[in-house]
Amino acid sequence: MVTRSNLQTRLQRRLRLYQRLCDPACEPRNRLPWLPRLQRWQAQRLARSFAPFLQDPAQRPAARFFLSDVYGDQDFSQRDADIARVLPLMQRLLPESLLRTLADAIALAALSHAFDLRMAQALHALAPSGRGLDAELYAQAYRRVGHPRLRARQIALIEAVGHGLDTALRMPGVRRLLRLSRRPAHAAGLGTLQSFLERGFEAFAALGDAQGFLAQIRDAETQVMRRLLVGDPDPFGFASA
Numbered sequence: 001m002v003t004r005s006n007l008q009t010r011l012q013r014r015l016r017l018y019q020r021l022c023d024p025a026c027e028p029r030n031r032l033p034w035l036p037r038l039q040r041w042q043a044q045r046l047a048r049s050f051a052p053f054l055q056d057p058a059q060r061p062a063a064r065f066f067l068s069d070v071y072g073d074q075d076f077s078q079r080d081a082d083i084a085r086v087l088p089l090m091q092r093l094l095p096e097s098l099l100r101t102l103a104d105a106i107a108l109a110a111l112s113h114a115f116d117l118r119m120a121q122a123l124h125a126l127a128p129s130g131r132g133l134d135a136e137l138y139a140q141a142y143r144r145v146g147h148p149r150l151r152a153r154q155i156a157l158i159e160a161v162g163h164g165l166d167t168a169l170r171m172p173g174v175r176r177l178l179r180l181s182r183r184p185a186h187a188a189g190l191g192t193l194q195s196f197l198e199r200g201f202e203a204f205a206a207l208g209d210a211q212g213f214l215a216q217i218r219d220a221e222t223q224v225m226r227r228l229l230v231g232d233p234d235p236f237g238f239a240s241a
Contacts, residue, residue: 007096008121011103018110027117034120035128040214041133049220049236059210062162065203066217070105070161071112079101095171098145101164108157111150118145139235144226155221165200175201
């Protein structure tokens with residue numbers, strides 16, 4: 001059983017890990033020219049894969065939230081710095097389910113960035129001259145990095161963050177607490193964290209079937225992972241779209 005004390009320790013540990021991963025002084029691969037190019041390419045690929053969700057008015061806000069705040073190429077360092085600053089207060093006021101969701105969001109950001117660093121390193125080895133990134137080169141780097149179990153964990157964390165937000169949304173008092181904290185949060189310089197939570201809640205409030213939406217993402221990204229690992233010539237299914 002995960003106690004509140006254990007959850008607080010997990011949140012602190014994940015924050016420290018993510019901050020170290022993003023620090024070029026601790027992790028020199030952050031300076032690789034391939035890194036920003038890779039992250040832009042992945043964000044564009046995700047947007048294309050999410051096209052069916054973006055075309056559905058009910059699913060569009062949640063899809064945009066995932067692309068911008070959960071699994072995109074955004075810089076989450078300010079959000080996580082906000083969390084580190086108010087961690088003692090959050091641990092007292094927020095329900096455990098929401099603390100767990102924040103811990104999962106940070107774990108996802110850390111794992112995704114760790115993979116990006118490995119991918120950038122692999123791309124540098126495969127194409128040091130910096131040729132254009134396409135699906136074929138991406139797949140080569142993906143297979144060189146490997147770690148299918150951790151890739152599956154990455155997908156599971158995407159689903160966990162969504163489930164956590166959906167669960168917290170339905171808890172009495174949480175939305176009211178979020179509304180009441182808006183002005184103090186911005187006054188204290190915590191607007192990035194506040195906006196992240198508000199966007200997540202608004203996105204899932206508009207979503208009728210959160211379970212179905214999250215299952216579709218899980219299944220689609222699992223298929224992409226498997227196709228990339230076995231060398232499928234069309235891993236993202238774009239040729240048949």
